[in-house]
Amino acid sequence: MRPRPLAGLVIAVTGGARGIGRETAAHLARAGARVAIGDRDAEGARATAAELSGEVTGFGLDVTDTASFVTFLADAERRLGPIDVLVNNAGVMWVGGFADEPESATARQLEVNLHGVIRGVKLTAPGMLARGRGHIVTIASAASKLSPPGESTYAATKHGVYGYLSGVRAELRGSGVRLSVIMPGVVDTELAAGTATGAARLLSPADVARAVVAVIERPRFEVTIPRYIGPSTRWLNVLPQPIRDALYRAMVPDQVRSTAGGSARQAYESRNLTGTDTPGAER
Template sequence: MTRTHTGRVVAVTGGAAGIGLEIARQFAEAGARVCLGDLSGNAARDAAARLPGTVHGCELDVTDERSFHDFLAVAEAILGPVDVLVNNAGVMWVGAFDAEPDSATARMLAVNLHGVIRGVRLAAPTMRTRGRGHIVTIASIASKLSPAGEATYAATKHGVLGYLTAVREELRGSGVQLTAIMPGVVDTELAAGTSTGAAQLLQPRDVAAAVLDAVARPRFEVTLPAHLGPLVGLAGALPQWLRDIVLRRTVPNQVAAVSNSSRRAAYEKRLVDGEPDS
């Protein structure tokens, strides 16, 4: 069943820039009322002020239980019961596994995995009580593939897909929908300097459009580009030696991609230090 977005209340994490900002923009343009949260409250409010329609921005730290709870409470108090939560906030450190700072590992686990778990745990019970709601999580094709140089990042995204798969079964028949959006490399600061491999470089608008479409026509797994899903499934059916050959020719080696490059230095320093993105 196709659903309209007019009047829908949408909460977006990591909404001040990149994919999150574009998701907020497209929902607002479609008539939804949007609350976008970001680690920098000022950035969230500035972003909200630039968007059309009814958009509110506020500070949100997805690694903090009280902050996430308050974000959802503020969204409901100002805009009404949250119909859609978009778990978008995410961070990524890229490089050799044995060069990864422990603080980067901890940050990816806290934001990418525990942040999603926290969002689902806080939002889904209320939605279940109302008998409706949709939680969309921006995962990654790294939920099913594991590029060299993205070991911990891929581990968090594999964890996200596993968690959502289990919770989806628990929510079956409740009226609450779950969706995992799994794009390839997207043209954002998070992916700066990395390689797309055999896939095309995506834009934030591509991911945002997929989110709105999945809310309009609910389904659990969405891969971008769409053909990646069947290809990954086909590769998984191959014997290991042949699968290795196929994946090495199509999945980028990000250790090699970022070697001797400084393009990610500023972003990854903020990640390690736990600072808000500018």
């Protein structure tokens, strides 16, 4: 299959002010796409858009608010044209023992990571269906398949994203609208500050951005980074439970242990999850 050219495509990226979203927007713009980035930090989104080369425009966007999402999409379409691709990237993560997780952090992860994706799909897919084409790419996590200690709620949201997209994909079969879910391991962003990588290497935002470009060029549903995570999880799941548990302990990081007593996550979590600091970008 020939790669689909990105030149001229209108692509919207949520959580685009920094981290994975910023790097994804940069890669897409360099490939010739017309990019709209939305972020809870509206000034940050506009500043990022001004700094990147190519055609990039920044807007305010709160993925937990339907009116905000509708406005973002409408403004992006007025400026750039109908949206060909939505990249659901915005996400938040609280790390620690399940019993210590503040209720506000639990609610925030569910609303941003899961409901934000559902909202994005429901708001963009109808227009794509009417045109008979479109692509929704969601940045999930290897936690869609695994559940590291210390990330129980985060993993639950990512399992939910995978399940939701699987069902919607079945409904959209034959419509011309494609879905993709990208599941990276630990990425070197503020969201993952202070966490461990386990057996896998630490990824860069550029690793994820390249995967987004590649999956738009050649659509497929599941993408894991590193690639071996997908086959490994399928293979592990056929093993007896005691052997599976031992291998998971060897491969998957214990994030309760890795973050115990540290302060590396304090600023991020207070800003994005517990409401004790100035709001900022999510991923």
